[in-house]
Amino acid sequence: MNARIALSSGILDEQSVVSNLSREGAGAVVTFVGRVRGESRGRTVEKLEYEAYQEMAELVLARIAREIREQFDIVDIAIHHRVGTLAVGEISVVIAVSAAHRPAAFDACRHAIDTLKRIAPIWKKEYAADGATWVDDRP
């Protein structure tokens, strides 16, 4: 898979996202990998279910990537997010950024994940022993 933007139920692999990134002139590659934690707010998590407004979320992820390319001095960026049921330890999101130098790569990657979490129309339901709840990440 060579897509810069992906939103699917397929298992995510950090290395395949990074290896497809353009690294021409890039001296730095920064990757953010989000994994399902086994604990959340004092509860033991059994699994997570991610749901997306697929058609809009793909557009939002593409817009985030485009704006990052405009705002930061980077070479390339890829954003892959998973949907469906994920077990503890599985990867939910991979963001990879290549840049000539590390400051832009770190800044762009941080900005991308923060923006994704704030606006992408994606939801997650936590399943614990005492029931399942939709997560509200609002600060």
Added chain:
Amino acid sequence: MPMHIIVRLFASHREAAGAGSVAVQLAPGATAADAYGRARDIHAGLPASTDGVAFAVNREFAKPETQLAEGDEVAVLPPVAGG
């Protein structure tokens, strides 16, 4: 002539309604918030409060007071939690 609008529901809203999409009819001039209100007329389990809820019209973020046009798709987005 009523407008035919599709209201898309997700996560807690989808479960409360028991449906991911609702077809509604609204008078010209109706807004995204009106579309949600009409969906609630059909699916009483949907919450009255839209606190923290965002709207999108045709896959673009939109204000609740955005006026709709025939065939629009209104999405009601509860607080997101991707990542």
